[in-house]
Amino acid sequence: MAESRREQLYEELSLESRRYLAAYVLFNQAIADHLGLHPTDVQCLSLLTAEPGPLTVRQIADMTGLTTGSATRLVDRLERGGYVARTPDRQDRRRVLVTPVPERIARVTAVWDDLGQAWGTLLDGHTEDELEVITRHMRLAYDLSHEQMRHLRSLPKPD
């Protein structure tokens, strides 16, 4: 029966994605350990380098799920470590722009690139169609999770 076949595929994907996501958390921790940073810091650097322009403290807070206070402390740590620099925004003088420092960031990206190479060989085993399927799925999952988060936050807490 085709129905149970699909069910089985759903079950497999559910299980596999959980393992996949758990592995990512561990992986992020390992990188942070290796660099002497905190997982949150690495996450922040990942977001910073993924964006084209500089980010404000508030944007960092939103993207990491921290409060603005904690985001300030986060930027403090990264600035003290020399990973980022603070720049006042001329348009809106309330804002502070956080820009990555390329030379220092290079240490982090060096680790990523080293690992990215192995990742590349993994991707080489995929056809272009398959790559598109995976990318599309992640984009959909991304959109859905954001939608779910809004839904979740609008709900009352069961306590």
Add this chain to the structure above:
Amino acid sequence: MAESRREQLYEELSLESRRYLAAYVLFNQAIADHLGLHPTDVQCLSLLTAEPGPLTVRQIADMTGLTTGSATRLVDRLERGGYVARTPDRQDRRRVLVTPVPERIARVTAVWDDLGQAWGTLLDGHTEDELEVITRHMRLAYDLSHEQMRHLRSLPKPD
């Protein structure tokens, strides 16, 4: 040229997976917030329910990346909250088996199921082949990340 086409697909997937993973972290936090738990606790419950049998404290420590001491505290919290129960292992009396409490866990899975339904409709948009492609990719990425972690931990820290 097909080469740059592939490069572009790699770039897209790289970017999309980073957003995907960042969203997962936020999502996990949102669920934890909603339930009045910590992200680590939710992660642990996710792992517990994903496994068929009970886990030992050490296994939990390994799967979450915590020390055994912190894992003990984690199980303490979950036990106090009524989510899990400690059971001594008869075969190896050093070990403590941690089993989820179905009634209490139901609260968590209820959230997941509610979200899983929306996830289901997302998956309905995929063909069976596509599902297999995605699952396979995640399994490969899982294996690779574990391999990389071993590699990373064997390296000296650049400090």
Add this chain to the structure above:
DNA sequence: ATAGAAACACTGCGTCACGCAGCAAAGGGG
């Protein structure tokens, strides 16, 4: 058989990331 080593879970202890509440400065709207 028995001493030594290893594994497991647990417990003080100190550190520090985080949320909370309050603050001043800067922007936007009536």
Add this chain to the structure above:
DNA sequence: CCCCTTTGCTGCGTGACGCAGTGTTTCTAT
């Protein structure tokens, strides 16, 4: 001009975490 919001920063307290050490149980080697 006042009011309200937004932005980022700062005390303060909490608590999750790593570290190191303990007792108990299991494995190993001679």
